[in-house]
Amino acid sequence: VSALQAVLAWYSGFVLIFFFAINSYYLVLTVAGFCRTLRVFNEVRRPDQRRLLRSPLTPPVSVLAPAFNEEANVVENVRSLLMLDYPLFEVILVNDGSTDCTLGRLVDAFDLRRSARSFEHSLRCKPIRGIYESPSYPNLVVVDKANGGKADALNAGLNLSLYPIFCAIDADSILEPDALLRLVRPFVDAPGVTIAAGGVVRVANGCDIHGGRVHAVRLPRRALPLIQIVEYLRAFLFGRMGWSTGNSLLVISGAFGLFEKKAAVLAGGYATDSVGEDMELVVRMHRYRRERRQPYRIGFVPDPICWTEAPESFRVLRRQRTRWQRGLIDTLLRHRAMIGRPRYGTVGMVSLPGFLVFEMLSPLVELTGYLLLPVLWASGLLSPSLAGTFFVLAILYMVLVSALAILLEDVAFRRYPSVKDLGRLLVAALLENFGFRQLTVWWRVRAFAEYLRGDLSWGAMEHRGIVRAA
Amino acid sequence: MAPVLALEPLTNAVLGLAGAVVLLAGILLIQRTFAFFGNSRVARREPILTRVVYDALQSSPVSAEPLARLNRSDRKLIRSILLELALDLRGDTGEAISQLYVQLGFAQKDIARLKSRWATTRANAAADLGLIHIPDATPMLLSALDDSDVRVRQAAVWAIGQIGTQETLRGVVRLLGDRNLVVAHRAQEVLAERGREVAQAIVAYAETTASRAGRLAAIQLIGWLRLTTAADLLLGYTSDLDPEIRIKSVKAAAAIGDPNFLDAFHLRLEDPAWQVRCQAAKGLSLFGSSDSVPRLRKALRDRHWWVRLYAATALAEVGPAGEEALSAALQDEDAAVRDMARYLLERGDMVPALP
Numbered sequence: 001v002s003a004l005q006a007v008l009a010w011y012s013g014f015v016l017i018f019f020f021a022i023n024s025y026y027l028v029l030t031v032a033g034f035c036r037t038l039r040v041f042n043e044v045r046r047p048d049q050r051r052l053l054r055s056p057l058t059p060p061v062s063v064l065a066p067a068f069n070e071e072a073n074v075v076e077n078v079r080s081l082l083m084l085d086y087p088l089f090e091v092i093l094v095n096d097g098s099t100d101c102t103l104g105r106l107v108d109a110f111d112l113r114r115s116a117r118s119f120e121h122s123l124r125c126k127p128i129r130g131i132y133e134s135p136s137y138p139n140l141v142v143v144d145k146a147n148g149g150k151a152d153a154l155n156a157g158l159n160l161s162l163y164p165i166f167c168a169i170d171a172d173s174i175l176e177p178d179a180l181l182r183l184v185r186p187f188v189d190a191p192g193v194t195i196a197a198g199g200v201v202r203v204a205n206g207c208d209i210h211g212g213r214v215h216a217v218r219l220p221r222r223a224l225p226l227i228q229i230v231e232y233l234r235a236f237l238f239g240r241m242g243w244s245t246g247n248s249l250l251v252i253s254g255a256f257g258l259f260e261k262k263a264a265v266l267a268g269g270y271a272t273d274s275v276g277e278d279m280e281l282v283v284r285m286h287r288y289r290r291e292r293r294q295p296y297r298i299g300f301v302p303d304p305i306c307w308t309e310a311p312e313s314f315r316v317l318r319r320q321r322t323r324w325q326r327g328l329i330d331t332l333l334r335h336r337a338m339i340g341r342p343r344y345g346t347v348g349m350v351s352l353p354g355f356l357v358f359e360m361l362s363p364l365v366e367l368t369g370y371l372l373l374p375v376l377w378a379s380g381l382l383s384p385s386l387a388g389t390f391f392v393l394a395i396l397y398m399v400l401v402s403a404l405a406i407l408l409e410d411v412a413f414r415r416y417p418s419v420k421d422l423g424r425l426l427v428a429a430l431l432e433n434f435g436f437r438q439l440t441v442w443w444r445v446r447a448f449a450e451y452l453r454g455d456l457s458w459g460a461m462e463h464r465g466i467v468r469a470a
Numbered sequence: 471m472a473p474v475l476a477l478e479p480l481t482n483a484v485l486g487l488a489g490a491v492v493l494l495a496g497i498l499l500i501q502r503t504f505a506f507f508g509n510s511r512v513a514r515r516e517p518i519l520t521r522v523v524y525d526a527l528q529s530s531p532v533s534a535e536p537l538a539r540l541n542r543s544d545r546k547l548i549r550s551i552l553l554e555l556a557l558d559l560r561g562d563t564g565e566a567i568s569q570l571y572v573q574l575g576f577a578q579k580d581i582a583r584l585k586s587r588w589a590t591t592r593a594n595a596a597a598d599l600g601l602i603h604i605p606d607a608t609p610m611l612l613s614a615l616d617d618s619d620v621r622v623r624q625a626a627v628w629a630i631g632q633i634g635t636q637e638t639l640r641g642v643v644r645l646l647g648d649r650n651l652v653v654a655h656r657a658q659e660v661l662a663e664r665g666r667e668v669a670q671a672i673v674a675y676a677e678t679t680a681s682r683a684g685r686l687a688a689i690q691l692i693g694w695l696r697l698t699t700a701a702d703l704l705l706g707y708t709s710d711l712d713p714e715i716r717i718k719s720v721k722a723a724a725a726i727g728d729p730n731f732l733d734a735f736h737l738r739l740e741d742p743a744w745q746v747r748c749q750a751a752k753g754l755s756l757f758g759s760s761d762s763v764p765r766l767r768k769a770l771r772d773r774h775w776w777v778r779l780y781a782a783t784a785l786a787e788v789g790p791a792g793e794e795a796l797s798a799a800l801q802d803e804d805a806a807v808r809d810m811a812r813y814l815l816e817r818g819d820m821v822p823a824l825p
Contacts, residue, residue, distance in 0.1 A: 042590055043621060047557060047601040048628035048656075056662045056694050057655055116812045120775040133817075189652045389480045396487035403494040410498060419502055426495060 033241030062161030066153030080212025097147025276327015325447035600629025631660030647684025693722025724753030
């Protein structure tokens, strides 16, 4: 019994240290991300930076939008993409074997005609059934192909693309008109060196959207998407900005990322057997360059914005979170040889170990921590007052990190103009710790089992139709 | 067995964290309050001051008299109004803005800020001086080209591009080979806009520089600016040993479109680098010479897709002889050749803009 108690005590100490370490990790990332954001903002505001539309160095971009059963919003979304402020770009919408009227809607709306367009077979993809172009919209191409998943659709789009830079987006997302122009800046400043750049993905639920544009930023009424806004700020905005500081960013969201086509193709394109294809590609690009000792930069730009719909039901959220976790596990296991190897620089020594411990394994530690509490209590190692105090401490630390992210958002962006909105975000930062966090931990633990079973499913996102026609 | 945790340090930590959360919420509230008052003031004063600025700009000669006795925050607002106006206005109004900016003492302050110990301040000052077009700042901006901070050099290059004379622009040409890529690219952008004024310097730089990156950038500029005076130089570079130099020079030659390049383009259709073959085919599309058809037909069978695309596009541009060649290619045994020919024949001139 005393040996068991000693093990329990040892493990409790480990959980405690882990708890402080993970929160400090988020705190440091948030602060590092904020400092970098301010620096970038200062540069962007300078008049000499407002030149990209006229610069001969601004590269043409192929926008790749894979779509699966998106008939409700696809026409509006393509219209919005065609209206982007950018000197030269093409939109390639890949209809990934939709079973609804996605293709028919596009054909009718854009007067599409079947084209004999020839293309380069750089990457493998499922058979292409037809290519459609429009005399009225010369920069629009619609590819109709057999269903093969998002990665396969992106590979097909890459094969069809003509331009040296491509932008991967979700067909159900909304780009701000100047988002592409802002995101391309690192490619203009250092062409050939910058191989990828990620933009900010924000939650569109609650916003006033029509005509494929976000006209007023508002918070959603429901708690679930509201909490996700705080999460996105903490992890996807300042977290990623923080990682980009040392050229060690591992994730560029599949909803909005810009890549050098040559670098992506040389790295092998998107992995069709991974559900975390966005992260996997970025890690593979790091690996490819580091192994060949080629200089490169993968950056994150804080001002271009892509709006996306966050899940509003627990069922869809569960699918999303388990998929993210499976993608993370898959990527880290595929590239495990990079972890802790100085050859891979900051990626191998800092970000991959960080992701392994604080992103992949953390739900296991957190869950065992929750399970341990009653055991410790029963064995007399933890008094109720001590357990309660620790619980409050844990919540406060997490609220502190979230509140800091909200404050930094307000200083740098102020996308939520009313004080009431700020108050709601702070309440969401607190509420997140009562149920939401525990649920996501449980889903992420379950993802391990799904991964071991070889589950590669995406699960369908159910849209409530935030992107309405005008 | 002793408990795994002691209560007292935990309680202290809870209190500390609670304090930090409250402090953050307080900071948030305070910063919102300040922002609210600041924004309200700007919203109230900006229309009034904008009107005063417009009046001052329209007076002849431009006089800063009505703006001379404003308080500090109004002066700050006036400065930002002038900078915003300068972004959109050029010509006489641009000159008037510049005069007003000088009369109000902002230019002097910006010149002083160029010596600040903070790189951000120096970079902002350089960019503002360029935006407002203050020629007196040129010597200081030229010194800023050698600043240790890349942001300052970047902003200074841009500013010189805005206000520089021929003489100062020559100083920018040498930056095409700057050790920092960002600065080199900024110099290239500036010269893409005003390079015609220093065309000779660019051509001379492309010929003499020891910097490979600088030479490549200069060759690219020659193409963008269509400097026909560099035709002989480009002809020489089209057979350079360095494939990058060949790619850039054939591309530049294709942009210029001088008939003297015809033979060089024919020759380069056989180049070992596929990018050179692409650019040679692109160049041939400009001349529409039927002499090129047999060579382009051969290029249509190239192993590289991009060369086939450019060759087919060039054939489509050549006229009846080219279209005939494309029609003949529809019977080719190679499916890739047939596909490409069919695409071009169907689309005609609707082929999207090629990179």
